[in-house]
Amino acid sequence: MKGWMWIGVVGVSVLGLGCAEEPSLDSGLDVESWELQDGESSDADLSGVLDGDDEEDVEEHDAGDEQDTGVPLCVGDRISAQAAEEMILLTEVTDQEDIYTTYERIDGIASLFEACGDPWGMFPTSYRHITRRGIRAIEHGEFEDEAWARRIIVDFAGRYLLNLRGALTEDSPSWAWEHYYRLADRSDVSRTRAVVVGMVAHLTLDLPYGLVAVETTEANKQDFFAFGEMMIEVAPDFIEDLRVHYDTDAEDLLTGFFFGDWVDGAYGEDTMITLSYQTIRTKSWNNRWFLEQWWGGWIAEGEIYSAFWAVDGVLATLDAAGTI
Numbered sequence: 001m002k003g004w005m006w007i008g009v010v011g012v013s014v015l016g017l018g019c020a021e022e023p024s025l026d027s028g029l030d031v032e033s034w035e036l037q038d039g040e041s042s043d044a045d046l047s048g049v050l051d052g053d054d055e056e057d058v059e060e061h062d063a064g065d066e067q068d069t070g071v072p073l074c075v076g077d078r079i080s081a082q083a084a085e086e087m088i089l090l091t092e093v094t095d096q097e098d099i100y101t102t103y104e105r106i107d108g109i110a111s112l113f114e115a116c117g118d119p120w121g122m123f124p125t126s127y128r129h130i131t132r133r134g135i136r137a138i139e140h141g142e143f144e145d146e147a148w149a150r151r152i153i154v155d156f157a158g159r160y161l162l163n164l165r166g167a168l169t170e171d172s173p174s175w176a177w178e179h180y181y182r183l184a185d186r187s188d189v190s191r192t193r194a195v196v197v198g199m200v201a202h203l204t205l206d207l208p209y210g211l212v213a214v215e216t217t218e219a220n221k222q223d224f225f226a227f228g229e230m231m232i233e234v235a236p237d238f239i240e241d242l243r244v245h246y247d248t249d250a251e252d253l254l255t256g257f258f259f260g261d262w263v264d265g266a267y268g269e270d271t272m273i274t275l276s277y278q279t280i281r282t283k284s285w286n287n288r289w290f291l292e293q294w295w296g297g298w299i300a301e302g303e304i305y306s307a308f309w310a311v312d313g314v315l316a317t318l319d320a321a322g323t324i
Helices: 081-090 099-116 119-139 146-168 175-185 191-213 218-233 235-246 251-259 269-274 277-292 297-320
Strands: none
Touching: 081 099, 081 146, 099 119, 099 146, 119 146, 119 175, 119 191, 119 218, 119 235, 146 175, 146 191, 146 218, 175 191, 191 235, 191 251, 191 277, 191 297, 218 235, 218 251, 218 277, 235 251, 269 297, 277 297
């Protein structure tokens, strides 16, 4: 397993991931203190760019292998100290973020990782497409409650950024995100397994807490599931990007995960039930409700914990069998 070395740049270090420890049930996030701004759209250039129907029209950053100063951004297939420093700046969210600045942060992070083929970047490469689709939906009036859609995009992404920051510094990400970074670093683990674990960390752990933080109600249920359909819609795009940037052929598994198209039942009935994107999102919606009840926190935490490790167990079995 390739570990990360401590990076001595302005007191910044990259998390060295060793053997797994018994994970805590704590989400690592304080729901009450997570502040969001509703606000209007910013004047960011992405507003105009994202107006078009062709997602490929979105102008993405080109991180390159080095800066104009000649400082390398890569050390082999890992980001360098300089790139890590730049990335940490991109995770420094403020209480003035909007959907456009949020997209710019994710795009910048994805590009830095992609320039090196660093496997930690598999998740933001996928997440870039999801965030972009959500922004286009807002611009095209596809949500009933546009203010809620803005809040959930910013908060949801903010939780990923917070955990990435923890992984890049001396702080620690949540137990679920730590597992993703650990798997992504291991040469004996399928990259398909690793990226799906990242997606499941975000959906099972971050999403229900985010729904609580943005004051989601039953009135937002239709928008919530509509957003889920949008994420399915862009799956072919990020599957292709994973192939291009990370030489990862995740099509069969992710097609089954998102679309429920499990070819000939090859993965088994239990796999279909456990690895179901819509099932996981429904659990997160229900766990949001439990988290809002004074008596329901422990139920939600148990459900989150169980769902995450159940998916990981199935993926580990498929990986060991050479199926993914």
